[in-house]
Amino acid sequence: MNAIIDGLSALFEPIALLCFVIGLGLGLLVGIFPGITISMAVALATSFTLTLEPAQGLAMLLAIYVSAQYGDRIPSILLNTPGTPAAVATTLDGYPMAKKGQAGLALSISAIATTVGILMSMIVLMFFAQPIAQFALNFGPFEMFALVSFGLTVIISISTQSLAKGIFAGLLGITFGMVGLDPITGDPRFVFGTNELTSGLHFIAIIIGLFGITEVLDQILTYRRDKTHVITSLGRWWPTKSEMRQVAKPMALSGALGALIGVIPAAGGDIAGLIGWNRAKAISKKPEEFGKGSIEGLVGSDTASASTLGGALTTTLSLGIPGDSVMAVMIGSMIIWGIQPGPSLFERRPDIVVIIIAVMLLATLASTIISLVRTRAMTRLLDLPPQLIWGIIIVFCIVGTYSTTNNILTVIQMLVFGLLGLLLRRIGVPAGPVVLGFLLGPLAESNLRRAMLIGPPTEFITRPISLILLICTVAGLVWPTIARQLKQHKAAL
Numbered sequence: 001m002n003a004i005i006d007g008l009s010a011l012f013e014p015i016a017l018l019c020f021v022i023g024l025g026l027g028l029l030v031g032i033f034p035g036i037t038i039s040m041a042v043a044l045a046t047s048f049t050l051t052l053e054p055a056q057g058l059a060m061l062l063a064i065y066v067s068a069q070y071g072d073r074i075p076s077i078l079l080n081t082p083g084t085p086a087a088v089a090t091t092l093d094g095y096p097m098a099k100k101g102q103a104g105l106a107l108s109i110s111a112i113a114t115t116v117g118i119l120m121s122m123i124v125l126m127f128f129a130q131p132i133a134q135f136a137l138n139f140g141p142f143e144m145f146a147l148v149s150f151g152l153t154v155i156i157s158i159s160t161q162s163l164a165k166g167i168f169a170g171l172l173g174i175t176f177g178m179v180g181l182d183p184i185t186g187d188p189r190f191v192f193g194t195n196e197l198t199s200g201l202h203f204i205a206i207i208i209g210l211f212g213i214t215e216v217l218d219q220i221l222t223y224r225r226d227k228t229h230v231i232t233s234l235g236r237w238w239p240t241k242s243e244m245r246q247v248a249k250p251m252a253l254s255g256a257l258g259a260l261i262g263v264i265p266a267a268g269g270d271i272a273g274l275i276g277w278n279r280a281k282a283i284s285k286k287p288e289e290f291g292k293g294s295i296e297g298l299v300g301s302d303t304a305s306a307s308t309l310g311g312a313l314t315t316t317l318s319l320g321i322p323g324d325s326v327m328a329v330m331i332g333s334m335i336i337w338g339i340q341p342g343p344s345l346f347e348r349r350p351d352i353v354v355i356i357i358a359v360m361l362l363a364t365l366a367s368t369i370i371s372l373v374r375t376r377a378m379t380r381l382l383d384l385p386p387q388l389i390w391g392i393i394i395v396f397c398i399v400g401t402y403s404t405t406n407n408i409l410t411v412i413q414m415l416v417f418g419l420l421g422l423l424l425r426r427i428g429v430p431a432g433p434v435v436l437g438f439l440l441g442p443l444a445e446s447n448l449r450r451a452m453l454i455g456p457p458t459e460f461i462t463r464p465i466s467l468i469l470l471i472c473t474v475a476g477l478v479w480p481t482i483a484r485q486l487k488q489h490k491a492a493l
Helices: 002-011 014-032 038-049 054-071 073-079 090-099 103-136 141-152 154-158 163-177 203-226 241-262 269-283 295-306 308-319 325-336 350-383 386-405 408-426 432-454 464-492
Strands: none
Touching (some): 002 014, 014 350, 054 073, 054 308, 054 325, 054 350, 073 103, 103 241, 103 308, 103 350, 141 432, 141 464, 203 432, 269 432, 295 308, 386 408
16 A cells, blocks of 8 residues: 555656656657657657656656557558558558548547557556566567467458459568568678668658558549549547447457567567457458458557557566567666566565556546547648648658658658559559568568577477467468358358
């Protein structure tokens, strides 16, 4: 009881509350601007918080961490440009909903799904922190390769029009992921003698190019031809009772998956969002609507992505291992404040644990209210001339991309991938599998090669976790074909 009182007393001091409000505002702004990642914002804010008391610093950094989860959904839904990598999966159904005149509903349901995801993850943090963190320690290279392989099966789900084109796009993304240095030997690959490519292609440049720039170029070409807006109205804001019942099941499943994925180090919200979207499609009665503006797809991706927050905190606090890149920055700050994350943290500094949980809950509540109220201001975007909107988007994309590296070559990469995305769209190749292949390909390669250095291939089937994940991977590959055959057989009867 003393720890609770001490923690809350420190948090509700005026300076700590001011830090909380500043962090809340910064996080919402960070999410809206494409290219500015949450880890970058937290890292920049860290330099201002090191001289503060731990409660004050944690209030600012965690408020940024939480509120950015809400801000990054807005450009994903309205502009088809992910605010952060964690919102890539939001574009799959969020933007199609906006094109159908349901942008208001998409923004509202996205905020609700994000809130549910974070709250579910906080339950995991409060009650299952230590057991789950111990379970995550069992993930070695064999298990990680099996997990990433399972994630790659999402390519099949998001290749709704042509499986062959989806696989081609996935292989293209994996090829892009191989540019740079070999993950084991350090030898350069596909750099063509260019030093700038030794660090690999930049993920932010790729997603902004493929989604943001491609969308602007496509709209410019379409506008000249038929003189129409893509998004004509925001429509209604609040989901109906039947829609809430419809999304309850994918919301619960995706939230649980995201919380579990969150405790695995390096498996962040971007991977969880795609897997959550895929699982929501697998249990949906209307899977054919996914990728075309499905409310279940939007909920599946956003709930899973948001629910990784508590999992990442669980790993960080219980084991001292950063659950994601933001937590890596947070650990550095905590050590400077004299706080050592790890198994003994819960005994030595329970007041810090109370502060962290309280900030997460308060930031979630405040961000939800702000998001549901503030999104109405987005209607002003629709009143602007399309040429002005295109200009604003391009400026945001360029500034956001440049700010990640302060290198003009990163901007050039973004523009090249924008043109490539336009070409792929014209020939009917989806951009989603390209991003998925680029994201998961290097993870699969590095973990497979580490596994081969550690033990024989038979360990993939002798390790229980690896075996289960590989069975799920095979099921994910085979089941769509079986389901299609069953559907054709049923129709023939």
